[in-house]
Structure formats: structure tokens, C-alpha cells
Amino acid sequence: MPVTGPSLLTRFYARPILLLVLVTLFWAGNTIAGRLAIGEVSPLAVVFLRWVMVSGLMVVLYGRQVKAEWPMLKQHLPVMALMGTLGFTAFNALFYVAAHSTTALNLGILQGSMPMFVLLGALVLLRAPVRAVQVLGVLVTMAGVALIASQGDLSRLATLEVNPGDGLMILACLFYSVYAVLLRNRPAVSGMVFFTVLSVIAALVSLPVFAIELVQGTEQWPTAKGWLVVGYIALFPSFLSQIFFMRGVELIGPERAGVFINLVPIFSSFLAVALLGEPFHLYHAAALALVLFGIALSERKPRPAMG
Incomplete structure (x- = not known):
């Protein structure tokens, strides 16, 4: 009998860079969807x-598997409740509210701070070693985010004004970073079973939030x-993105x-050009180059020790 290799889906699910790029593309689409949702x-x-x-x-789809794996899940329920509350419900609620009370410039810069929170959280909560090249990669990518958020004029960063929306966005980034570290x-348990429980927790917590x-x-x-907007948000940023992440x-x-x-603010800009007709400038290309270079630095593997 001929020996068959791994399926296309299996190969796809084994490529972290592709998965994470799609995650950020879907999240960028969430930014556009958030704008389209205003008034709707x-x-x-x-x-x-x-x-x-x-x-x-x-x-x-997975209720029976959740029931079968419940003995393992219930041991981790308090942490999972924290993850679903912070990473799913709280982050999204704060994001959508903040988007109505701060500028796109501020939001772009603040979202770019999330990798720093993740690195710090991994260091503090998990005692994970952080290499200097990873820190450099984050700084380079943040420079790209700052460039695009300031529309190519970094001097604009000095004129930022702090408002309640900025504080909410910082808190949202912190919440999602804790989720990412945990x-x-x-x-x-399987990823689908884990996500099922988190999504139920998010739905339950979102009820009193909506009650506000x-x-x-x-x-x-x-x-x-x-x-239509809610349908897109449910399928791509909420469902596929979380599984891929x-x-x-x-x-x-x-x-x-x-x-x-x-990559989120970079993709957001490209989608805004394509879907909202916003103009594309040279600083978009420069910012994209910085972000991709920063990711490449962060992904660079350490050289094996000699001897």
C-alpha cells in the first residue's frame, strides 16, 4: 500500500507563522468591522x-468532548475563568468602548505595546528567559507601529493627550497579554475543547457586561x-483567530x-485602503518593513554553543 503523507490541514496547523499572520489579519478586519458597526x-x-x-x-460541535474531558478541565476551571474573562470578554469590551473615545493614532500606538506586556508577563509569571534579540525585535516592531500610527511624522507623538479611552486601551492590552501568557x-486537552469552555465563559461574563x-x-x-458585521466578528476574530492563536x-x-x-495596525491600514478608500502613503511601506524585520529578529534562533 502507498504511504501517504500528512494531510493539508495537518501541515497548515503545524505552521505557526502562517497561523499567526492570519490571526493578525482577522484581528485587523475586526478594526474595520468595529468602524462599520458604529450606528449599526x-x-x-x-x-x-x-x-x-x-x-x-x-x-x-464539541459539547460531548467537553463532557468526556471534564475531569481534567474542572481542575483548571478557576484559571480558565480568568482567561476567558480577561482575554475574551474584557479585552473586546474595552476595545470597542475605547475606540469611541480615543484617536486612531493613540489606539495604534497602544496596541503596539502588547508584545512588551507579553514579554514582561512571560518573564514575571513563567520565569521564561527573554533573549536580547527578542527585546530588540519588539522595539523594532514598535517603531514600525509608531511610524504608521503617527502617519509618518514621529514628532506628532510628542503631542499625544491622555484621555479615558487611552487608559481603557492600555488595560485591554494588559488583559489580553495575561491571557496570552497563561x-x-x-x-x-484538545484545543477545540479548551476553546469551547473559554467561549462559554466569555458568553456568560458578557451578559452582565451587556446589562450595563x-x-x-x-x-x-x-x-x-x-x-453582517457581528457575523464576521463571530467567525473570524472570535472563532478562527482564537484557535489559531x-x-x-x-x-x-x-x-x-x-x-x-x-502586524494588526499594518493590516488595518491596508484594509482601510482597500475597503474604506483611504490613501496609501510611503510611511505604510516603511512601517511594514520595520514590523517584518522586527518579527524576523524575534524569530531568530540562538546559535548553538561551541565546544
Whole structure:
């Protein structure tokens, strides 16, 4: 009988760089979707609906496996509850609210700080060694983010004004970084089962979060266009991105995977040009070159010791 090699899906799932690039592309699409959602659905309604949709799908598909692996899962439930709350519900809620009260310039810079939080978190929480070249890679990628966020004029960074939205975004980045670091030591269950439980936790936590809008009377259920936006957010940034990111962290660790987050503002700019008709400038190309170079530095493997 002929010997067959690994399937296309297996090979795809073994390529962390490809997976993480797709993650950041989908997250960049979330930025565009967030802009399109304005006036079509309220921010916390998006958070609630996305996780209800995703968790419902995951329970239908993997509910039996969750039940079978529950003895292992329940031992890690407190940490998983923290991860689902911080990484899924809190990050998204703060992101959508912050986007309504701060500038795109500020958001771009603050999102670029996330790899630094991941590196610091891996060092503090996991005692993970961090090489100088990884730090350099993060700094280079952050330079690219700063370049694109300032629209090619770094002197604009000196005029930044701190507002509540900036504080919310910093907190959101910190929350997701804690989630990314904790992913390294997730329970020894399948990724789909793990994600199912996290999505259910996110959906449950998002209910009282959405209640804030209900109490304030600021909720807006989706229009027809709003449902399309929520559908995209549920499938790509919420479902596929989280699965791919977990796999990427599993393959290369949180500190290396975190560097790829700097691609989000780059892809966001390209999508804005293609979908929103915004102009493309030379600083976009320069920023992309810096980000890719920074990722290459971070991915550089140490030389084996001589002797």
C-alpha cells in the first residue's frame, strides 16, 4: 500500500507563522468591522452577541468532548475563568468602548505595546528567559507601529493627550497579554475543547457586561448591516483567530507569538485602503518593513554553543 503523507490541514496547523499572520489579519478586519458597526449596533451588544454565537456553535460541535474531558478541565476551571474573562470578554469590551473615545493614532500606538506586556508577563509569571534579540525585535516592531500610527511624522507623538479611552486601551492590552501568557500552561486537552469552555465563559461574563448598556438605555440591537458585521466578528476574530492563536502559542510560546500582534495596525491600514478608500502613503511601506524585520529578529534562533 502507498504511504501517504500528512494531510493539508495537518501541515497548515503545524505552521505557526502562517497561523499567526492570519490571526493578525482577522484581528485587523475586526478594526474595520468595529468602524462599520458604529450606528449599526452598540459596542457591548457586539461583545455579547459574538460570544453567544461562538459558544453556541462550539457547544453543538464539541459539547460531548467537553463532557468526556471534564475531569481534567474542572481542575483548571478557576484559571480558565480568568482567561476567558480577561482575554475574551474584557479585552473586546474595552476595545470597542475605547475606540469611541480615543484617536486612531493613540489606539495604534497602544496596541503596539502588547508584545512588551507579553514579554514582561512571560518573564514575571513563567520565569521564561527573554533573549536580547527578542527585546530588540519588539522595539523594532514598535517603531514600525509608531511610524504608521503617527502617519509618518514621529514628532506628532510628542503631542499625544491622555484621555479615558487611552487608559481603557492600555488595560485591554494588559488583559489580553495575561491571557496570552497563561496559554502556555493550558490544560492537556484538545484545543477545540479548551476553546469551547473559554467561549462559554466569555458568553456568560458578557451578559452582565451587556446589562450595563441595558440599564443605561444605550443598547442598540443590530440592523441588517449590523448583523453582517457581528457575523464576521463571530467567525473570524472570535472563532478562527482564537484557535489559531492558541496553536501558535503552543508551537512557539507567548513571547514570540506576541510580536506578531504588531502586524494588526499594518493590516488595518491596508484594509482601510482597500475597503474604506483611504490613501496609501510611503510611511505604510516603511512601517511594514520595520514590523517584518522586527518579527524576523524575534524569530531568530540562538546559535548553538561551541565546544
